[in-house]
Amino acid sequence: MFFSIIIPLYNRPQEIKELLDTLVLQTYRNFEVLVIEDGSVNDAEAIVNSFAEQLNVRYFKKANEGQGFTRNFGFERAKGDYFIIFDSDCLIPANYLEIVNNALNTNYLDAYGGPDGAHSSFTPTQKAISYSMTSPFTTGGIRGNKKGIGQFHPRSFNMGVSRQVVEKVGGFIITRLGEDIEYSIRIHTAGFKIGLIPDAIVFHKRRTNFVQFFKQLHFFGRARINIYKFFPKELKAVHFFPAAFTFFLIFTLIFNLLGWQIAWLGNFILAVIILLIFFHAWWKNKSAKIAFLSIIAAFTQLTAYGIGFMQDFWKRVIFNRS
Numbered sequence: 001m002f003f004s005i006i007i008p009l010y011n012r013p014q015e016i017k018e019l020l021d022t023l024v025l026q027t028y029r030n031f032e033v034l035v036i037e038d039g040s041v042n043d044a045e046a047i048v049n050s051f052a053e054q055l056n057v058r059y060f061k062k063a064n065e066g067q068g069f070t071r072n073f074g075f076e077r078a079k080g081d082y083f084i085i086f087d088s089d090c091l092i093p094a095n096y097l098e099i100v101n102n103a104l105n106t107n108y109l110d111a112y113g114g115p116d117g118a119h120s121s122f123t124p125t126q127k128a129i130s131y132s133m134t135s136p137f138t139t140g141g142i143r144g145n146k147k148g149i150g151q152f153h154p155r156s157f158n159m160g161v162s163r164q165v166v167e168k169v170g171g172f173i174i175t176r177l178g179e180d181i182e183y184s185i186r187i188h189t190a191g192f193k194i195g196l197i198p199d200a201i202v203f204h205k206r207r208t209n210f211v212q213f214f215k216q217l218h219f220f221g222r223a224r225i226n227i228y229k230f231f232p233k234e235l236k237a238v239h240f241f242p243a244a245f246t247f248f249l250i251f252t253l254i255f256n257l258l259g260w261q262i263a264w265l266g267n268f269i270l271a272v273i274i275l276l277i278f279f280h281a282w283w284k285n286k287s288a289k290i291a292f293l294s295i296i297a298a299f300t301q302l303t304a305y306g307i308g309f310m311q312d313f314w315k316r317v318i319f320n321r322s
Contacts, residue, residue, distance in 0.1 A: 039064025066175030113154025221308025
């Protein structure tokens with residue numbers, strides 16, 4: 001199978017170098033790489049072209065449209081039988097394509113997704129953020145595993161679709177705010193087979209500090225409402241959990257400030273949550289520092305997502321504004 005790896009890029013030249021460095025090491029060699037610069041000011045043309053002797057790589061520039069439409073640009077120019085999408089802040093294990101090729105030959109999927117994890121080179125903050133995004137104590141734990149709630153929806157940081165899918169379903173119809181989930185649902189609806197390849201893991205850097213992480217997760221919360229506007233049945237009870245947690249935090253703080261006795265219950269629940277996250281993260285990462293940072297990451301994730309979710313739920317569902 002010939003793979004086309006499609007990577008949208010926006011003002012992150014150092015990231016694309018690190019990603020291409022990992023693609024050079026792939027044990028399965030039948031692939032091409034398309035890097036599409038999406039209107040960047042700080043472009044990576046020289047960096048990408050420096051890999052010309054090591055990779056079958058092509059570089060494109062286009063006006064800024066967002067990641068969804070930039071992937072469509074790649075679909076239109078890709079030569080492969082199967083298209084693989086990565087975010088530019090990913091590192092790819094050397095056996096990734098070999099794992100995917102073997103999995104598709106054993107149990108063919110028209111589209112697939114894979115999980116994400118933390119690389120040993122990541123900073124403690126990045127490892128804490130990675131923990132939070134995959135933890136069973138946040139909504140991150142339902143992503144990238146076989147026990148997820150409802151249909152499995154591949155996420156675009158680690159997603160593959162066959163040429164047949166693109167020819168029949170087309171590409172992305174929204175460019176941001178949950179574009180990958182919307183695309184996955186249309187692929188399901190068209191009757192194609194989608195599944196998880198659990199060993200096709202990528203190391204996803206995400207954000208380097210908690211301020212950036214808050215902004216990203218706030219955006220994700222808004223994206224969930226955007227998906228609801230396309231597919232109302234895709235809004236599940238679990239998606240309200242971060243908003244409920246945010247309300248819980250606010251009321252617990254108010255009860256403590258007012259000196260109400262009921263505050264002890266909120267404090268007790270918070271203490272249990274904090275201890276569960278701390279010891280689970282410590283067990284996973286073998287580091288007390290990362291475990292402590294994981295508490296901050298988990299609370300940042302839940303509140304940022306919850307605020308973004310409530311913001312657009314109020315505006316776009318209650319008041320039905322664009």
